[in-house]
Amino acid sequence: xxxxxxxxxxxPALLVLSITACRTTDTGSVRPGVNDxxxxxxxxxxxARFESxxxxxxxxxxxxxxxxxxxxxxxxxxxxxxxxxFTDLFARRVGPSGLVYAVDITPEFIAHIDAHARAExxxxxxxxxxxxxxxxxxxxxxxxxxxCDTYHHFEFPARSLRSIHRALRPRGQLxxxxxxxxxxxxxxxxxxxxxxxxxxxxxxxxxxxxxxxxRQNDAPYLKENxxxxxxxxxxxxxxxx
Numbered sequence: 001x002x003x004x005x006x007x008x009x010x011x012p013a014l015l016v017l018s019i020t021a022c023r024t025t026d027t028g029s030v031r032p033g034v035n036d037x038x039x040x041x042x043x044x045x046x047x048a049r050f051e052s053x054x055x056x057x058x059x060x061x062x063x064x065x066x067x068x069x070x071x072x073x074x075x076x077x078x079x080x081x082x083x084x085x086f087t088d089l090f091a092r093r094v095g096p097s098g099l100v101y102a103v104d105i106t107p108e109f110i111a112h113i114d115a116h117a118r119a120e121x122x123x124x125x126x127x128x129x130x131x132x133x134x135x136x137x138x139x140x141x142x143x144x145x146x147x148c149d150t151y152h153h154f155e156f157p158a159r160s161l162r163s164i165h166r167a168l169r170p171r172g173q174l175x176x177x178x179x180x181x182x183x184x185x186x187x188x189x190x191x192x193x194x195x196x197x198x199x200x201x202x203x204x205x206x207x208x209x210x211x212x213x214x215r216q217n218d219a220p221y222l223k224e225n226x227x228x229x230x231x232x233x234x235x236x237x238x239x240x241x
Contacts, residue, residue, distance in 0.1 A: 029155045031195055035132065041108040047083045056222055057148060057177060058085065065089055067218045067227055068146055068175040075142045077101040077167065079135055080150025081127075084113035090146070091122045101142065103128045103135050133159035137167035148177040149225065151201060152194045161208035165232055174210055174230040176201065177219070190224070198226055205230055 051058055065086075070076060072095045078087045081102035091100045102113045102125060110127045117125040130136040133156035135145070145164045154160045164174060179190045181197040196204075202212055210230035219227035 030157060031155055034153055034155050034195075035105060038106045038109075041106050043083060043108050043112045046109075047112075050083050051085050057225060060219070060221055061086060061089055063221060064148070064177065064219060064227065065093060068144060068229075069173065070094065070144065070146075073097045074144055075099045075101075075169075076144045076146060077103055077135060077137060077142045077164075079103045079145055079147045079164070080153060081113060082106075082109055082150075084109070084116055086146065086148060087113055087125060088116065088120070088122065091117070091125050094124060096124060099124050099126065101126050101128050101137060103130050103137070105130055105132055132156060134163040135160065135167055136163070139166050140169045142167050143169055143172050145172070145174045147175065149179065151176055151178045152196070157204055158208065161205060161210075165209045168232045170232065170234060172232045173213075174205065174232070175227065176205065176230070177222075177225050177227045179224060180226050186224075198228075202228065209233055 049055075053059055057064060070090050070093045072093065074094050075098060076090050076094060078084075078090060078100060081087050081104045084102055087100055087102040091098075094100060102110070102117075104110055104113075104127075107129055110129045113125065114127050116122075117127075128136055145168060151157070168174070178198075178201065179194045180186060181190055181194045183191065186194075202215075206212060209232065211233050213229045213231055215228075217226040218229055219225070
């Protein structure tokens with residue numbers, strides 16, 4: 001057998017291996033165990049951490065809601081809702097003509113948000129206990145997907161982003177707040193805990209069918225976090241499973 005013929009025979013197999021490798025990278029876990037701390041969560045303990053005056057996103061939650069464009073009548077998903085302080089704020093802003101989905105992988109957080117919404121009479125809150133690789137929302141059901149200090153907890157970011165893309169209505173917006181991971185600048189906890197820096201996150205999200213609306217941090221009052229806004233773009237096949 002000639003060398004040229006052998007290479008021709010091997011080419012399809014190499015192509016299959018290449019495609020398989022790409023799919024593994026696209027859909028595989030980027031950080032196994034990243035959410036182990038949220039198993040059997042003690043809500044009171046997490047509430048003390050999340051809803052602390054020492055946490056800048058809690059202190060600046062009203063201005064963050066302004067920057068995210070949360071207003072009356074919108075359908076919003078609070079993805080990685082945690083103890084639900086943004087869910088509460090958004091529900092009051094969107095009013096009875098709007099709806100807020102509180103999406104989380106932790107049953108204890110979902111139960112807490114459910115109980116709080118009932119106690120506060122927030123009838124426009126729907127809770128969604130989702131798997132680790134999907135927001136589990138209906139197609140074209142939301143205007144805004146809000147992801148605050150949660151993107152670095154996406155164990156399967158490619159899959160999760162595809163599910164967000166599907167859930168957004170045409171030209172819907174994805175708002176991402178996360179820790180700015182800058183070597184030599186960010187504190188050690190951020191460097192160890194956060195998977196990737198801002199530019200890599202932008203690359204991942206734009207590759208999933210979104211356009212970045214501005215490279216400028218839309219929340220300059222945040223010292224340790226950045227806020228970026230993306231818009232869904234519709235390309236054939238971009239949101240396919």
